Ligand SMILES: Nc1ncnc2c1ncn2[C@@H]1O[C@H](COP(=O)(O)OP(=O)(O)OP(=O)(O)O)[C@@H](O)[C@H]1O
Protein backbone atom coordinates (compact mmCIF):
# COMPACT_ATOMS: atom_id res chain seq x y z
CA UNK A 1 0.00 0.00 0.00
CA UNK A 2 2.69 2.49 1.02
CA UNK A 3 4.65 1.36 -2.01
CA UNK A 4 1.73 2.16 -4.30
CA UNK A 5 1.23 5.59 -2.78
CA UNK A 6 4.96 6.37 -3.08
CA UNK A 7 4.82 5.29 -6.69
CA UNK A 8 1.81 7.54 -7.30
CA UNK A 9 3.58 10.48 -5.73
CA UNK A 10 6.45 10.16 -8.18
CA UNK A 11 4.21 11.46 -10.98
CA UNK A 12 3.86 15.26 -10.71
CA UNK A 13 0.45 15.26 -12.43
CA UNK A 14 -0.85 12.75 -9.87
CA UNK A 15 0.50 14.82 -7.00
CA UNK A 16 -1.37 17.81 -8.40
CA UNK A 17 -4.51 15.74 -8.83
CA UNK A 18 -4.26 14.44 -5.26
CA UNK A 19 -3.67 17.84 -3.64
CA UNK A 20 -6.23 19.65 -5.77
CA UNK A 21 -8.75 16.87 -5.41
CA UNK A 22 -8.39 16.64 -1.64
CA UNK A 23 -8.86 20.38 -1.27
CA UNK A 24 -11.88 20.40 -3.57
CA UNK A 25 -13.50 17.43 -1.84
CA UNK A 26 -13.00 19.07 1.54
CA UNK A 27 -14.75 22.23 0.34
CA UNK A 28 -17.50 20.26 -1.36
CA UNK A 29 -18.22 18.20 1.74
CA UNK A 30 -18.38 21.17 4.12
CA UNK A 31 -20.60 23.18 1.81
CA UNK A 32 -22.53 19.99 1.14
CA UNK A 33 -23.67 19.70 4.76
CA UNK A 34 -25.46 23.00 4.50
CA UNK A 35 -26.75 22.36 0.98
CA UNK A 36 -28.09 18.88 1.70
CA UNK A 37 -29.83 20.00 4.88
CA UNK A 38 -31.39 22.95 3.10
CA UNK A 39 -32.74 20.69 0.36
CA UNK A 40 -30.37 22.06 -2.24
CA UNK A 41 -28.68 18.71 -2.90
CA UNK A 42 -29.14 18.90 -6.61
CA UNK A 43 -27.61 22.33 -7.00
CA UNK A 44 -24.26 20.66 -7.60
CA UNK A 45 -25.67 18.65 -10.46
CA UNK A 46 -27.34 21.67 -12.01
CA UNK A 47 -24.27 23.88 -11.72
CA UNK A 48 -21.99 21.22 -13.17
CA UNK A 49 -24.17 21.02 -16.25
CA UNK A 50 -24.05 24.78 -16.56
CA UNK A 51 -20.31 24.52 -16.24
CA UNK A 52 -20.29 21.90 -19.00
CA UNK A 53 -22.22 24.24 -21.26
CA UNK A 54 -19.86 27.11 -20.52
CA UNK A 55 -16.79 24.95 -21.09
CA UNK A 56 -18.02 23.67 -24.45
CA UNK A 57 -18.66 27.21 -25.59
CA UNK A 58 -15.23 28.28 -24.32
CA UNK A 59 -13.54 25.41 -26.18
CA UNK A 60 -15.45 26.18 -29.36
CA UNK A 61 -14.52 29.85 -29.25
CA UNK A 62 -11.03 29.14 -28.04
CA UNK A 63 -11.14 31.02 -24.72
CA UNK A 64 -9.57 29.79 -21.52
CA UNK A 65 -12.07 27.42 -19.88
CA UNK A 66 -11.87 28.62 -16.26
CA UNK A 67 -12.24 32.32 -17.00
CA UNK A 68 -15.45 31.65 -18.89
CA UNK A 69 -17.04 29.00 -16.72
CA UNK A 70 -16.43 30.45 -13.25
CA UNK A 71 -18.37 33.68 -13.87
CA UNK A 72 -21.12 31.87 -15.76
CA UNK A 73 -21.59 29.28 -13.04
CA UNK A 74 -21.51 31.88 -10.26
CA UNK A 75 -24.20 33.80 -12.14
CA UNK A 76 -26.27 30.64 -12.49
CA UNK A 77 -25.94 30.00 -8.76
CA UNK A 78 -27.14 33.54 -7.99
CA UNK A 79 -30.01 33.12 -10.35
CA UNK A 80 -31.08 29.80 -8.80
CA UNK A 81 -30.97 31.35 -5.35
CA UNK A 82 -33.05 34.35 -6.39
CA UNK A 83 -35.69 32.22 -8.09
CA UNK A 84 -36.14 29.91 -5.14
CA UNK A 85 -35.92 32.63 -2.49
CA UNK A 86 -38.64 34.66 -4.12
CA UNK A 87 -40.79 31.54 -4.07
CA UNK A 88 -41.60 31.79 -7.77
CA UNK A 89 -40.37 28.26 -8.49
CA UNK A 90 -39.40 25.27 -6.39
CA UNK A 91 -35.66 24.71 -6.25
CA UNK A 92 -35.72 21.23 -7.83
CA UNK A 93 -37.72 22.47 -10.81
CA UNK A 94 -35.53 25.54 -11.26
CA UNK A 95 -32.39 23.41 -11.13
CA UNK A 96 -33.76 20.93 -13.65
CA UNK A 97 -34.69 23.71 -16.08
CA UNK A 98 -31.32 25.42 -15.86
CA UNK A 99 -29.24 22.26 -16.01
CA UNK A 100 -31.04 20.77 -19.00
CA UNK A 101 -30.91 24.05 -20.91
CA UNK A 102 -27.19 24.51 -20.28
CA UNK A 103 -26.48 20.93 -21.29
CA UNK A 104 -28.49 21.33 -24.49
CA UNK A 105 -26.64 24.50 -25.44
CA UNK A 106 -23.31 22.84 -24.72
CA UNK A 107 -24.16 19.83 -26.87
CA UNK A 108 -25.37 21.93 -29.82
CA UNK A 109 -22.34 24.22 -29.73
CA UNK A 110 -20.03 21.21 -29.55
CA UNK A 111 -21.64 19.35 -32.42
CA UNK A 112 -21.63 22.46 -34.62
CA UNK A 113 -17.98 23.25 -34.02
CA UNK A 114 -15.38 20.84 -32.78
CA UNK A 115 -17.45 17.69 -32.40
CA UNK A 116 -16.96 15.41 -29.41
CA UNK A 117 -13.27 16.04 -28.85
CA UNK A 118 -11.41 14.43 -25.97
CA UNK A 119 -11.54 17.78 -24.21
CA UNK A 120 -15.30 17.85 -24.18
CA UNK A 121 -15.71 14.20 -23.30
CA UNK A 122 -13.30 14.62 -20.39
CA UNK A 123 -15.59 17.35 -19.06
CA UNK A 124 -18.37 14.80 -19.08
CA UNK A 125 -16.55 12.00 -17.31
CA UNK A 126 -13.55 13.69 -15.80
CA UNK A 127 -9.87 13.37 -16.39
CA UNK A 128 -7.04 12.90 -13.99
CA UNK A 129 -4.86 15.15 -16.14
CA UNK A 130 -7.15 18.12 -15.70
CA UNK A 131 -5.57 19.66 -12.60
CA UNK A 132 -3.11 22.34 -13.66
CA UNK A 133 -0.84 24.25 -11.33
CA UNK A 134 -3.23 27.25 -11.39
CA UNK A 135 -6.15 25.00 -10.54
CA UNK A 136 -4.33 23.73 -7.46
CA UNK A 137 -3.56 27.29 -6.36
CA UNK A 138 -7.20 28.26 -6.85
CA UNK A 139 -8.33 25.18 -4.91
CA UNK A 140 -6.02 26.14 -2.03
CA UNK A 141 -7.42 29.68 -1.92
CA UNK A 142 -10.95 28.32 -2.07
CA UNK A 143 -10.43 25.91 0.79
CA UNK A 144 -8.92 28.65 2.94
CA UNK A 145 -12.09 30.67 2.48
CA UNK A 146 -14.39 27.70 3.10
CA UNK A 147 -12.47 26.60 6.20
CA UNK A 148 -12.50 30.18 7.47
CA UNK A 149 -16.25 30.33 6.97
CA UNK A 150 -16.82 27.10 8.89
CA UNK A 151 -14.40 28.02 11.64
CA UNK A 152 -15.23 31.62 12.36
CA UNK A 153 -18.85 31.82 11.23
CA UNK A 154 -19.75 28.30 12.32
CA UNK A 155 -22.59 29.42 14.56
CA UNK A 156 -24.09 31.59 11.88
CA UNK A 157 -23.81 28.83 9.31
CA UNK A 158 -25.64 26.57 11.75
CA UNK A 159 -28.37 29.11 12.37
CA UNK A 160 -28.87 29.85 8.68
CA UNK A 161 -28.99 26.15 7.84
CA UNK A 162 -31.29 25.17 10.67
CA UNK A 163 -33.79 27.97 10.59
CA UNK A 164 -33.53 30.90 8.21
CA UNK A 165 -36.41 32.90 9.60
CA UNK A 166 -35.17 32.67 13.19
CA UNK A 167 -31.66 33.61 12.10
CA UNK A 168 -33.04 36.59 10.23
CA UNK A 169 -35.08 37.66 13.26
CA UNK A 170 -31.99 37.58 15.47
CA UNK A 171 -30.14 39.85 13.10
CA UNK A 172 -28.09 37.49 10.92
CA UNK A 173 -27.69 38.67 7.33
CA UNK A 174 -29.14 35.47 5.93
CA UNK A 175 -29.04 36.38 2.25
CA UNK A 176 -25.40 37.32 2.53
CA UNK A 177 -24.57 33.83 3.79
CA UNK A 178 -26.73 32.21 1.15
CA UNK A 179 -24.95 34.13 -1.59
CA UNK A 180 -21.56 33.31 -0.11
CA UNK A 181 -22.38 29.60 0.04
CA UNK A 182 -23.73 29.65 -3.50
CA UNK A 183 -20.64 31.38 -4.88
CA UNK A 184 -18.26 29.05 -3.05
CA UNK A 185 -20.26 26.08 -4.29
CA UNK A 186 -20.07 27.35 -7.85
CA UNK A 187 -16.28 27.70 -7.73
CA UNK A 188 -15.94 24.28 -6.07
CA UNK A 189 -18.00 22.70 -8.84
CA UNK A 190 -16.04 24.31 -11.66
CA UNK A 191 -12.74 23.27 -10.11
CA UNK A 192 -13.74 19.74 -9.25
CA UNK A 193 -15.75 19.06 -12.34
CA UNK A 194 -12.96 18.61 -14.83
CA UNK A 195 -11.39 15.96 -12.70
CA UNK A 196 -14.56 14.24 -11.44
CA UNK A 197 -16.69 14.83 -14.52
CA UNK A 198 -19.88 16.82 -14.91
CA UNK A 199 -21.93 13.70 -14.30
CA UNK A 200 -20.27 12.83 -11.01
CA UNK A 201 -19.19 16.03 -9.26
CA UNK A 202 -22.42 16.43 -7.31
CA UNK A 203 -21.59 13.22 -5.43
CA UNK A 204 -18.73 15.05 -3.69
CA UNK A 205 -21.32 17.41 -2.27
CA UNK A 206 -24.00 14.93 -1.34
CA UNK A 207 -22.35 11.68 -0.22
CA UNK A 208 -20.19 12.81 2.74
CA UNK A 209 -22.97 14.81 4.38
CA UNK A 210 -25.54 12.10 3.80
CA UNK A 211 -23.21 9.42 5.16
CA UNK A 212 -22.30 11.40 8.27
CA UNK A 213 -25.96 12.15 8.95
CA UNK A 214 -26.71 8.45 9.26
CA UNK A 215 -24.83 8.05 12.51
CA UNK A 216 -24.06 11.45 14.01
CA UNK A 217 -26.46 13.31 16.19
CA UNK A 218 -24.84 16.72 16.30
CA UNK A 219 -24.29 19.30 13.60
CA UNK A 220 -20.69 19.76 14.70
CA UNK A 221 -20.13 16.03 14.37
CA UNK A 222 -21.73 15.88 10.94
CA UNK A 223 -19.55 18.72 9.66
CA UNK A 224 -16.34 17.21 11.04
CA UNK A 225 -17.05 13.65 9.97
CA UNK A 226 -18.16 14.54 6.47
CA UNK A 227 -14.95 16.51 5.97
CA UNK A 228 -12.87 13.53 7.07
CA UNK A 229 -14.92 11.01 5.08
CA UNK A 230 -14.70 13.10 1.97
CA UNK A 231 -10.91 13.47 2.06
CA UNK A 232 -10.40 9.81 2.94
CA UNK A 233 -12.87 8.68 0.29
CA UNK A 234 -11.18 10.77 -2.38
CA UNK A 235 -7.75 9.41 -1.49
CA UNK A 236 -8.95 5.82 -1.44
CA UNK A 237 -10.73 6.32 -4.75
CA UNK A 238 -7.56 7.65 -6.35
CA UNK A 239 -5.52 4.69 -5.15
CA UNK A 240 -8.20 2.36 -6.46
CA UNK A 241 -8.19 4.15 -9.78
CA UNK A 242 -4.40 3.90 -10.02
CA UNK A 243 -4.24 0.22 -9.13
CA UNK A 244 -7.09 -0.98 -11.34
CA UNK A 245 -6.78 1.73 -14.01
CA UNK A 246 -10.40 2.76 -13.52
CA UNK A 247 -11.59 6.34 -14.19
CA UNK A 248 -10.73 8.54 -11.20
CA UNK A 249 -14.09 10.22 -10.67
CA UNK A 250 -16.09 7.02 -10.86
CA UNK A 251 -13.72 5.24 -8.45
CA UNK A 252 -14.15 8.00 -5.86
CA UNK A 253 -17.92 7.76 -6.15
CA UNK A 254 -17.84 3.99 -5.73
CA UNK A 255 -15.75 4.31 -2.56
CA UNK A 256 -18.17 6.96 -1.23
CA UNK A 257 -21.09 4.68 -2.00
CA UNK A 258 -19.47 1.77 -0.14
CA UNK A 259 -18.86 3.92 2.95
CA UNK A 260 -22.42 5.21 2.77
CA UNK A 261 -23.80 1.67 2.67
CA UNK A 262 -21.66 0.67 5.64
CA UNK A 263 -22.97 3.62 7.64
CA UNK A 264 -26.56 2.84 6.70
CA UNK A 265 -25.98 -0.78 7.74
CA UNK A 266 -24.63 0.26 11.13
CA UNK A 267 -27.54 2.60 11.68
CA UNK A 268 -30.08 -0.05 10.81
CA UNK A 269 -28.34 -2.55 13.05
CA UNK A 270 -28.47 -0.10 15.94
CA UNK A 271 -32.10 0.64 15.37
CA UNK A 272 -32.99 -3.03 15.30
CA UNK A 273 -31.08 -3.62 18.50
CA UNK A 274 -32.84 -0.74 20.20
CA UNK A 275 -36.24 -1.96 19.04
CA UNK A 276 -35.46 -5.44 20.28
CA UNK A 277 -34.43 -4.01 23.63
CA UNK A 278 -37.59 -2.00 23.87
CA UNK A 279 -39.74 -4.96 22.91
CA UNK A 280 -37.95 -7.09 25.50
CA UNK A 281 -38.45 -4.48 28.21
CA UNK A 282 -42.11 -4.11 27.27
CA UNK A 283 -42.53 -7.88 27.37
CA UNK A 284 -40.87 -8.00 30.78
CA UNK A 285 -43.34 -5.42 32.07
CA UNK A 286 -46.24 -7.45 30.75
CA UNK A 287 -44.93 -10.59 32.35
CA UNK A 288 -44.50 -8.83 35.68
CA UNK A 289 -47.96 -7.35 35.47
CA UNK A 290 -49.40 -10.76 34.58
CA UNK A 291 -47.56 -12.26 37.53
CA UNK A 292 -48.91 -9.64 39.87
CA UNK A 293 -52.42 -10.15 38.58
CA UNK A 294 -52.36 -13.90 39.06
CA UNK A 295 -50.96 -13.45 42.51
CA UNK A 296 -53.68 -10.92 43.28
CA UNK A 297 -56.32 -13.31 42.07
CA UNK A 298 -55.10 -16.23 44.16
CA UNK A 299 -56.39 -15.48 47.64
CA UNK B 300 -46.54 47.81 33.09
CA UNK B 301 -43.68 48.76 30.83
CA UNK B 302 -44.42 49.52 27.25
CA UNK B 303 -42.43 47.19 25.03
CA UNK B 304 -43.63 47.93 21.56
CA UNK B 305 -46.02 50.33 19.91
CA UNK B 306 -47.35 50.28 16.36
CA UNK B 307 -49.08 53.41 15.15
CA UNK B 308 -51.20 53.06 12.02
CA UNK B 309 -48.67 50.85 10.31
CA UNK B 310 -49.03 49.39 6.82
CA UNK B 311 -46.97 46.54 5.41
CA UNK B 312 -46.86 45.34 1.85
CA UNK B 313 -44.96 43.32 -0.71
CA UNK B 314 -43.83 44.94 -3.92
CA UNK B 315 -46.81 47.20 -4.59
CA UNK B 316 -49.57 45.28 -2.91
CA UNK B 317 -50.71 45.97 0.65
CA UNK B 318 -50.91 43.01 2.99
CA UNK B 319 -51.52 44.82 6.28
CA UNK B 320 -53.25 48.18 6.57
CA UNK B 321 -53.55 50.57 9.49
CA UNK B 322 -52.74 48.48 12.51
CA UNK B 323 -52.31 50.17 15.87
CA UNK B 324 -51.14 47.95 18.65
CA UNK B 325 -49.37 48.20 21.99
CA UNK B 326 -47.52 45.40 23.69
CA UNK B 327 -46.74 45.76 27.37
CA UNK B 328 -44.89 43.58 29.84
CA UNK B 329 -47.06 40.61 30.71
CA UNK B 330 -49.48 40.98 27.79
CA UNK B 331 -50.92 37.89 26.11
CA UNK B 332 -52.19 38.83 22.68
CA UNK B 333 -53.48 36.47 20.01
CA UNK B 334 -53.79 37.34 16.36
CA UNK B 335 -56.49 35.52 14.44
CA UNK B 336 -57.87 35.72 10.93
CA UNK B 337 -58.37 33.68 7.83
CA UNK B 338 -55.54 32.50 5.57
CA UNK B 339 -53.80 35.32 3.79
CA UNK B 340 -55.21 37.97 6.08
CA UNK B 341 -51.77 39.36 6.85
CA UNK B 342 -51.02 37.80 10.23
CA UNK B 343 -47.58 36.49 9.36
CA UNK B 344 -46.81 39.70 7.54
CA UNK B 345 -47.61 41.72 10.65
CA UNK B 346 -45.39 39.41 12.71
CA UNK B 347 -42.52 39.91 10.28
CA UNK B 348 -43.02 43.64 10.54
CA UNK B 349 -42.94 43.54 14.32
CA UNK B 350 -39.76 41.48 14.21
CA UNK B 351 -38.21 44.07 11.95
CA UNK B 352 -37.94 41.79 8.92
CA UNK B 353 -40.18 44.07 6.87
CA UNK B 354 -40.16 47.85 6.77
CA UNK B 355 -43.52 49.56 7.30
CA UNK B 356 -44.77 51.33 4.18
CA UNK B 357 -46.66 53.79 6.36
CA UNK B 358 -47.01 54.59 10.05
CA UNK B 359 -44.32 53.73 12.55
CA UNK B 360 -43.23 51.13 15.04
CA UNK B 361 -41.66 52.21 18.29
CA UNK B 362 -39.55 49.69 20.14
CA UNK B 363 -38.71 50.45 23.75
CA UNK B 364 -35.09 50.73 24.82
CA UNK B 365 -35.62 47.76 27.09
CA UNK B 366 -36.78 45.55 24.24
CA UNK B 367 -34.09 46.81 21.90
CA UNK B 368 -31.50 45.71 24.41
CA UNK B 369 -33.15 42.38 25.17
CA UNK B 370 -34.33 41.49 21.67
CA UNK B 371 -37.43 39.59 20.59
CA UNK B 372 -37.75 35.83 20.86
CA UNK B 373 -39.27 34.26 17.78
CA UNK B 374 -40.85 30.87 17.23
CA UNK B 375 -41.30 30.52 13.48
CA UNK B 376 -43.25 27.71 11.94
CA UNK B 377 -41.28 24.50 11.79
CA UNK B 378 -39.90 23.83 8.36
CA UNK B 379 -39.74 20.62 6.39
CA UNK B 380 -35.95 20.63 6.57
CA UNK B 381 -35.92 20.42 10.35
CA UNK B 382 -37.59 17.02 10.39
CA UNK B 383 -34.34 15.12 9.80
CA UNK B 384 -31.86 17.73 10.91
CA UNK B 385 -28.85 16.31 12.73
CA UNK B 386 -28.28 18.66 15.65
CA UNK B 387 -28.31 18.17 19.38
CA UNK B 388 -30.90 19.91 21.49
CA UNK B 389 -28.15 21.95 23.09
CA UNK B 390 -26.85 23.17 19.73
CA UNK B 391 -30.33 24.30 18.74
CA UNK B 392 -31.02 26.08 22.01
CA UNK B 393 -27.62 27.73 22.05
CA UNK B 394 -28.24 29.17 18.60
CA UNK B 395 -30.83 31.40 20.26
CA UNK B 396 -27.98 33.39 21.78
CA UNK B 397 -26.72 34.30 18.33
CA UNK B 398 -28.31 37.74 18.32
CA UNK B 399 -26.25 38.78 21.33
CA UNK B 400 -23.06 37.48 19.75
CA UNK B 401 -22.67 40.20 17.17
CA UNK B 402 -19.62 39.33 15.15
CA UNK B 403 -17.67 37.43 17.79
CA UNK B 404 -17.26 33.91 16.48
CA UNK B 405 -17.68 31.65 19.52
CA UNK B 406 -20.15 31.35 22.37
CA UNK B 407 -19.00 32.37 25.84
CA UNK B 408 -19.52 30.41 29.05
CA UNK B 409 -22.24 32.87 30.02
CA UNK B 410 -24.26 32.09 26.92
CA UNK B 411 -23.83 28.37 27.44
CA UNK B 412 -25.12 28.80 30.98
CA UNK B 413 -28.09 30.75 29.69
CA UNK B 414 -28.88 27.93 27.29
CA UNK B 415 -28.63 25.40 30.13
CA UNK B 416 -30.86 27.49 32.35
CA UNK B 417 -33.52 27.67 29.64
CA UNK B 418 -33.38 23.91 29.17
CA UNK B 419 -34.05 23.56 32.90
CA UNK B 420 -36.83 26.09 32.73
CA UNK B 421 -38.69 24.08 30.13
CA UNK B 422 -38.01 20.75 31.79
CA UNK B 423 -35.92 19.30 28.99
CA UNK B 424 -32.50 19.35 30.62
CA UNK B 425 -32.19 15.58 30.25
CA UNK B 426 -32.64 15.86 26.48
CA UNK B 427 -29.57 18.10 26.18
CA UNK B 428 -27.55 15.63 24.16
CA UNK B 429 -30.42 14.08 22.22
CA UNK B 430 -30.80 14.61 18.54
CA UNK B 431 -33.42 17.15 17.51
CA UNK B 432 -34.83 14.88 14.79
CA UNK B 433 -35.53 12.05 17.27
CA UNK B 434 -37.79 14.16 19.49
CA UNK B 435 -41.57 14.14 19.52
CA UNK B 436 -43.46 17.15 18.20
CA UNK B 437 -44.13 18.48 21.68
CA UNK B 438 -40.51 18.11 22.74
CA UNK B 439 -39.34 19.86 19.57
CA UNK B 440 -41.68 22.72 20.37
CA UNK B 441 -40.18 23.03 23.85
CA UNK B 442 -36.69 23.11 22.40
CA UNK B 443 -37.66 25.89 20.02
CA UNK B 444 -39.26 27.85 22.85
CA UNK B 445 -36.10 27.44 24.90
CA UNK B 446 -34.16 28.78 21.93
CA UNK B 447 -36.49 31.77 21.65
CA UNK B 448 -36.08 32.43 25.40
CA UNK B 449 -32.31 32.47 24.90
CA UNK B 450 -32.83 35.39 22.58
CA UNK B 451 -34.97 37.23 25.11
CA UNK B 452 -37.29 36.80 28.02
CA UNK B 453 -39.32 39.93 27.39
CA UNK B 454 -41.40 39.21 24.32
CA UNK B 455 -42.12 35.93 22.55
CA UNK B 456 -43.55 36.02 19.05
CA UNK B 457 -45.11 32.73 17.96
CA UNK B 458 -46.46 31.98 14.48
CA UNK B 459 -48.99 29.14 14.49
CA UNK B 460 -47.13 27.25 17.19
CA UNK B 461 -49.48 24.31 17.66
CA UNK B 462 -49.60 23.00 14.10
CA UNK B 463 -48.86 19.29 14.19
CA UNK B 464 -49.19 18.78 17.94
CA UNK B 465 -51.58 16.22 19.37
CA UNK B 466 -54.33 17.35 21.76
CA UNK B 467 -52.43 16.57 24.95
CA UNK B 468 -49.28 18.26 23.65
CA UNK B 469 -51.42 21.28 22.77
CA UNK B 470 -52.73 21.54 26.31
CA UNK B 471 -49.21 21.17 27.65
CA UNK B 472 -48.05 23.88 25.30
CA UNK B 473 -50.71 26.32 26.47
CA UNK B 474 -49.91 25.60 30.10
CA UNK B 475 -46.26 26.30 29.44
CA UNK B 476 -46.97 29.57 27.65
CA UNK B 477 -49.38 30.61 30.38
CA UNK B 478 -46.78 29.83 33.00
CA UNK B 479 -44.16 31.92 31.20
CA UNK B 480 -46.68 34.70 30.83
CA UNK B 481 -48.09 34.73 34.36
CA UNK B 482 -45.13 33.75 36.50
CA UNK B 483 -42.27 35.18 34.51
CA UNK B 484 -44.00 38.12 32.90
CA UNK B 485 -43.01 37.21 29.35
CA UNK B 486 -45.21 39.10 26.90
CA UNK B 487 -46.77 36.78 24.32
CA UNK B 488 -47.78 37.64 20.78
CA UNK B 489 -49.22 34.58 19.08
CA UNK B 490 -50.76 33.84 15.69
CA UNK B 491 -53.19 30.97 15.89
CA UNK B 492 -56.17 29.37 14.23
CA UNK B 493 -57.05 27.46 17.38
CA UNK B 494 -59.98 29.65 18.40
CA UNK B 495 -61.48 27.13 20.81
CA UNK B 496 -58.43 27.28 23.05
CA UNK B 497 -57.11 30.78 22.67
CA UNK B 498 -60.29 32.44 23.83
CA UNK B 499 -59.54 30.77 27.16
CA UNK B 500 -55.84 31.57 27.09
CA UNK B 501 -55.24 35.04 25.72
CA UNK B 502 -56.03 38.37 27.28
CA UNK B 503 -56.51 40.24 24.05
CA UNK B 504 -57.41 39.35 20.51
CA UNK B 505 -56.51 41.06 17.27
CA UNK B 506 -58.69 39.86 14.42
CA UNK B 507 -57.12 40.68 11.07
CA UNK B 508 -58.48 40.85 7.58
CA UNK B 509 -55.83 43.01 6.04
CA UNK B 510 -56.96 45.73 8.42
CA UNK B 511 -57.82 45.05 12.04
CA UNK B 512 -61.46 44.06 12.37
CA UNK B 513 -61.32 43.80 16.11
CA UNK B 514 -58.76 44.55 18.76
CA UNK B 515 -59.66 44.29 22.37
CA UNK B 516 -60.08 42.05 25.38
CA UNK B 517 -61.18 38.48 24.86
CA UNK B 518 -64.38 38.75 26.84
CA UNK B 519 -65.61 41.39 24.41
CA UNK B 520 -64.30 39.55 21.41
CA UNK B 521 -66.31 36.39 22.08
CA UNK B 522 -69.47 38.44 22.09
CA UNK B 523 -68.60 40.18 18.86
CA UNK B 524 -69.93 39.35 15.44
CA UNK B 525 -66.42 38.56 14.19
CA UNK B 526 -65.90 35.86 16.76
CA UNK B 527 -69.17 34.19 16.00
CA UNK B 528 -68.63 34.26 12.28
CA UNK B 529 -65.13 32.96 12.68
CA UNK B 530 -66.00 30.22 15.12
CA UNK B 531 -68.80 29.04 12.89
CA UNK B 532 -66.50 28.96 9.90
CA UNK B 533 -68.47 31.67 8.16
CA UNK B 534 -65.56 34.04 7.90
CA UNK B 535 -65.26 33.63 4.16
CA UNK B 536 -68.78 34.88 3.61
CA UNK B 537 -69.01 38.12 5.48
CA UNK B 538 -71.53 39.58 3.09
CA UNK B 539 -74.15 36.89 3.45
CA UNK B 540 -73.98 36.79 7.21
CA UNK B 541 -77.72 36.82 7.41
CA UNK B 542 -79.97 35.33 10.01
CA UNK B 543 -79.08 31.75 9.26
CA UNK B 544 -75.40 32.31 9.89
CA UNK B 545 -76.09 34.28 13.02
CA UNK B 546 -78.17 31.52 14.49
CA UNK B 547 -75.64 28.86 13.73
CA UNK B 548 -72.79 30.96 15.05
CA UNK B 549 -74.74 31.79 18.17
CA UNK B 550 -75.04 28.11 18.96
CA UNK B 551 -71.38 27.46 18.56
CA UNK B 552 -70.31 29.99 21.14
CA UNK B 553 -73.23 29.52 23.43
CA UNK B 554 -71.40 29.00 26.67
CA UNK B 555 -69.00 31.87 26.10
CA UNK B 556 -71.20 34.44 24.48
CA UNK B 557 -74.31 33.58 26.37
CA UNK B 558 -77.41 35.65 25.86
CA UNK B 559 -75.48 38.87 25.36
CA UNK B 560 -74.63 37.75 21.85
CA UNK B 561 -77.33 39.67 19.99
CA UNK B 562 -76.99 42.96 21.81
CA UNK B 563 -73.28 43.17 21.39
CA UNK B 564 -73.24 42.56 17.66
CA UNK B 565 -73.18 46.21 16.73
CA UNK B 566 -70.43 46.97 19.18
CA UNK B 567 -67.64 45.12 17.43
CA UNK B 568 -66.77 47.68 14.81
CA UNK B 569 -66.53 50.39 17.43
CA UNK B 570 -64.02 48.51 19.53
CA UNK B 571 -61.93 47.40 16.61
CA UNK B 572 -59.84 50.51 16.20
CA UNK B 573 -58.32 50.62 19.64
CA UNK B 574 -59.83 48.37 22.22
CA UNK B 575 -56.77 48.59 24.40
CA UNK B 576 -58.29 51.41 26.42
CA UNK B 577 -60.92 49.00 27.62
CA UNK B 578 -58.35 46.49 28.71
CA UNK B 579 -56.21 48.62 30.96
N1 LIG C 1 -43.11 37.03 0.32
C1 LIG C 1 -44.26 37.52 -0.18
N2 LIG C 1 -44.27 38.20 -1.35
C2 LIG C 1 -45.42 38.70 -1.87
N3 LIG C 1 -46.61 38.61 -1.27
C3 LIG C 1 -46.68 37.96 -0.10
C4 LIG C 1 -45.51 37.38 0.51
N4 LIG C 1 -45.87 36.79 1.67
C5 LIG C 1 -47.20 36.98 1.79
N5 LIG C 1 -47.69 37.68 0.74
C6 LIG C 1 -49.11 38.11 0.55
O1 LIG C 1 -49.49 38.87 1.66
C7 LIG C 1 -50.81 38.53 2.09
C8 LIG C 1 -50.78 38.17 3.56
O2 LIG C 1 -50.04 36.98 3.77
P1 LIG C 1 -49.67 36.41 5.19
O3 LIG C 1 -48.67 35.37 5.02
O4 LIG C 1 -49.37 37.54 6.09
O5 LIG C 1 -51.07 35.76 5.61
P2 LIG C 1 -51.41 34.96 6.95
O6 LIG C 1 -52.50 35.72 7.62
O7 LIG C 1 -50.21 34.67 7.73
O8 LIG C 1 -52.03 33.63 6.35
P3 LIG C 1 -51.95 32.12 6.93
O9 LIG C 1 -53.07 31.96 7.87
O10 LIG C 1 -52.17 31.30 5.70
O11 LIG C 1 -50.60 31.91 7.52
C9 LIG C 1 -51.26 37.41 1.18
O12 LIG C 1 -52.14 37.95 0.23
C10 LIG C 1 -50.01 36.91 0.52
O13 LIG C 1 -50.29 36.53 -0.79
Ligand SMILES: [Mg+2]
Nearest residue numbers: 342343344458
Ligand atom coordinates in the same frame (compact mmCIF):
# COMPACT_ATOMS: atom_id res chain seq x y z
MG1 LIG D 1 -49.10 32.84 8.35
